[in-house]
Amino acid sequence: MTVALPRTRRKAQARRLSMLLGGVLTLAMAPLAASADSGSPAPTGSASAAADTFTIGTTTDVDSLNPFTGIDANAYEIYQLEYPTLTEYAAKDFTTVPGLATSWTESPDHTTWTYKLRDGVKWSDGQPLTSADVVYSFERVLNGQYEQTNYSAYTNDIASVSAPDATTVVFTVKRPSPIMLHLYVYILPKHIWKDISETQVKSYTNEPTPGSPTVGAGAYTVVERQTGQFVRLVANPNYYGGMPRVKNLVFRIYNNPDALGQALKKGEVDYADSLDTNVYNSLANVPGVTRVAATYSGFDEFAFNTGAALKDGTAIGNGNPALKNASFRRAVSWGVDRKTLLERVFNGYGSVGDSIIPPIYQSLHWTPTADELIGYDPVKAGQLLDAAGYKLGTNNLRTTPAGTPLSLRLLGRSDSASSTKAIQYLQGYLTQIGISSTVKLVASDALTEIIGQGNYDIFEWGWVIEPDPNYQLSTFTCGKRSYKDAGQVYADLSDSFYCNPAYDQLFAEQSGITDPVARAVIVKQMQALLYQDSPYIVYANYDDNFAYRSDRWTGFIPQPEQNGVYLFQYGTWSYSSLRPVSAAAVANSGMNLGLVGGGAVLAVLVVGGIVVLGRRRKTATSQDRE
């Protein structure tokens, strides 16, 4: 669920610095916390082994429990556990399936959408959930300023929302819009949130107080949170999908990937999310642990500054003019060995990247044909560069067509091990084809700023793509380039400053088509266009590596069906069916234990026998001597 935030990365990044600073803060605040929370028990401890608590280990904390504030993937996992949405994404293939709404219809003139809600749904505190709550939640976003940040992508096309009766909601749309099938706006309890004003909501934590859990209508509600340590949820008996079998759910935060791996080994956690690939490798052959490298919806890319400009076309920044030339970018793309990058940067977990819609979304992903494919061929890259006028100089380095030296500035993210690595590989590949470059590493926040101003040549980063392609496709439209406000340049979504009227036209066309099949045709056309123009070199679709205690838990539902993720999905499918392994399986493992025990006894007997024999022989010889 990385809708509103550009560039959310689920992948765990070891950030010892933040951990250190966090540690300092925690120490400083420990006395305060102790006095405030004395008497509140630790969440699980050894209780993790109990069948009614499922503990998930992660390396990133939940940034906020307020769905209008949080941007972190962990936070969205908790929101979707707490709050329902009108429709959901199927576990099998991401198609739209009923959520809180059981059915929906678009009027023949494409101007209104009518949703029928489930009957008799209750909030966790027993209050009825009606269409009034739905209207309230949408109006809060439509009329809000702050509330827009995370959800405007869904509500931009909505003109108004009304409730003719308690189980019907009607939306009027400004234009035909496919996003109406994916309205991921959380339905909040009006009776709680109406008391939180527009200004209060900015600092509202939405955290539970002892004895009163947060009110929701999803599978779980939050009962306890300790910043930087854990979030505890408890099953909601009023959940319309049926109360989940596992009573307690704990998200426990670990400071580094190694610690998380150890915690899983020891059985402190039941599920370790987003594991570092090396830690993942080290968990092979651990008894009781099953590892999964699931197909994920993220990719990493090298992005070019294709000519930084504002929305209105005013040039900004200091990008190298060579990169404005699509054939130059394509030539560079021929010089990049994506296969080695995947192997060395992601330990081979994932697939070689090509298009900006990852292959996990089968119906939308575009694959280049053999003719269209840009592979790894430094010789061909050199020929293309020669043809474009970038000839090799005396020192084996290329010069611009004007004869001046050519050098590119490469930016990597200092807070990401994979980015630091990948950018060094790129520098090597550029040297191979005669392009000199300098590498600089900056923090992610600083990089966003630099990109927005257009002061870069190439940078390394990644995106996580949601099932609806609109958001991702929009990042390459002219209208998403930076903008100026009060003399200051601000970044918008575009980070390559790609601007192509033909692309924009296709974008407008697809965003008005509500038939998924017809829309996919145009979406693929757009990807083909981007692939040839190469504003990005998408080098890897990385996997989500996780592991869980298969000796204790079973019943996960992967999304998508084929090699999908178990948790942190678009939806909460696994949580409803998750259960401890059956008594039969336990007996089975008991039998194994018996076998092991028997083996041990046998070994003792054999070794003992040998020792005794040896002794006898010794005694015999000594007696012989006498």
Added chain:
Amino acid sequence: MSAGNSQTGMQSGREVARARRSANRRRLRRAFLAHRGGRWGLGILIFFVALALFAPLLFNRATLSVIHATGLPYQHPSFQYPLGTDESGRSVLARLAWGTRVSLVVGCAATVISMVLGTAVGILGGHFRGPVDTVLNGLSNWFLVIPFLPLAVVMATVLGPSMLNIIIVIGVTSWPGTARIIRAQTLSVEGRPYLERAKALGGSDTHQMVKHVLPNVMPLVLANTTLTVAIAILAETSLSFLGLGNPLEPSWGGILDDAFSNGAVSLGAWWYVLSPGVCVVLVVIAFTLIGRALEQILDPRQSVVA
């Protein structure tokens, strides 16, 4: 006539001083070489300095590039790779050798900043006393009470990751200890009769500080320098390990940082984690041994050199 006389007098004075100084140096060298710890420290240090100097001859810099890595990731130590390989298949030994250069340069450069700052503040405070001393002493006390690491972390974050910035950060955060020692020594030197004489003869403040106080506190500065280098190298390693150094410069701390962020611990790649750590420990021990030896030799109370 009188001018000529005084000139010859001064010249002979200079000669006497020069001769005395060179005799002192010889004595110092002898005493140092007689000191067992000092010998060991010097030996280790010479080894690492040689490694740093000859790194370009021993290991081609190109092998440090990830795309020209010759080995496979995480290979155990072997004849070809005496200290194994890292996550990209590069020789850990080659990275260490090149890292020696960075670590030593950063350590020494930061120490120079720290010593110059510390000595200047110490002498100025001890010489002028009064309000100047109060301000300077207050400043060094202020720096002393701030824990080093958080201050360095904040500064390094603000300045950004580069070798120069790390040098500056360590330099400007590690001088107050030196300043205090030098100030104390200055106070004791200032109490000696010949300074009173210099003052009476109308010697300027600069003359007193540079010609009389500085040479007298110099041995202390020297001993302190070697100890500070050890601390500076350790600080550089810590900061690089925390990801605040320039990851593209192969310093020891940077290698440790790479090892930790690439799961070397979980995979049991001990050669990758252990070797930079051992190098740091050895160099720090070397500098400490040398520093302690110098301290013992130069400290009149311990009077190895009479």
